[in-house]
Amino acid sequence: MKIKTADFVISNSDVAKCPKERLAEYAFIGRSNVGKSSLINMLTGQNKLAKTSGRPGKTQLINHFKINNNWFLVDLPGYGYAKVSKSVKKTFQSFIKNYFLQREQLICTFVLIDCRHEPQKIDMEFMEFLGENEIPFSIIFTKSDKIKLSELNRNIKNYSKKMTQTLWEEMPKYFITSATSSDGKEELLTYIDEINQQ
Ligand code: GTP
Ligand code: MG
Numbered sequence: 001m002k003i004k005t006a007d008f009v010i011s012n013s014d015v016a017k018c019p020k021e022r023l024a025e026y027a028f029i030g031r032s033n034v035g036k037s038s039l040i041n042m043l044t045g046q047n048k049l050a051k052t053s054g055r056p057g058k059t060q061l062i063n064h065f066k067i068n069n070n071w072f073l074v075d076l077p078g079y080g081y082a083k084v085s086k087s088v089k090k091t092f093q094s095f096i097k098n099y100f101l102q103r104e105q106l107i108c109t110f111v112l113i114d115c116r117h118e119p120q121k122i123d124m125e126f127m128e129f130l131g132e133n134e135i136p137f138s139i140i141f142t143k144s145d146k147i148k149l150s151e152l153n154r155n156i157k158n159y160s161k162k163m164t165q166t167l168w169e170e171m172p173k174y175f176i177t178s179a180t181s182s183d184g185k186e187e188l189l190t191y192i193d194e195i196n197q198q
Pocket of ligand 2: 036037038051052058059075076077078
């Protein structure tokens, strides 16, 4: 699928104020700094669509982008950023959770994981939250340009092992991406396109 148009629609911290249009929606979530906003820019081919930063905690709201006038991409704040105050963290957590629990048009969630890291408790807990609430998700291993293929494969194996030891019978569908090299772009867009056709 080619993305021809990508337009910012609205930012807010309240799921009730998200767009009312019943278009298919795909959300990107993960730890702060994992590369959610960069991935959205890479997919849409627009460098400045979603705001990115080397400092964690850049995205602070639910951001809706309308793609090809046909579906929504949603950029979310990261979870687990240690440097924001406890009260800010709580506010983030509650509106993010409400978004996932209440957004009926959410078709698929992409949980982004930095491919350089070992499985982390906070990611496992978040995926468990999605699993327990029957919210469909796939995993995206980001920043593939930063490690060797052998390490990448080892880390994915570790993830797979960890997931099958907990809630899941098998490793969920996953993708490997790089916002720098555009690795994974076609595969991910084809996947979204296939779901949109169903
Ligand atoms: P928050 O909004 O703070 O939750 O972060 P985010 O997950 O949206 O991360 P963001 O896209 O802002 O990227 C964080 C940092 O990682 C930036 O400095 C990006 O340039 C860098 N980055 C993101 N993706 C990649 C990637 O695929 N490869 C490399 N090398 N750097 C990346
Ligand atoms: Mg961001």
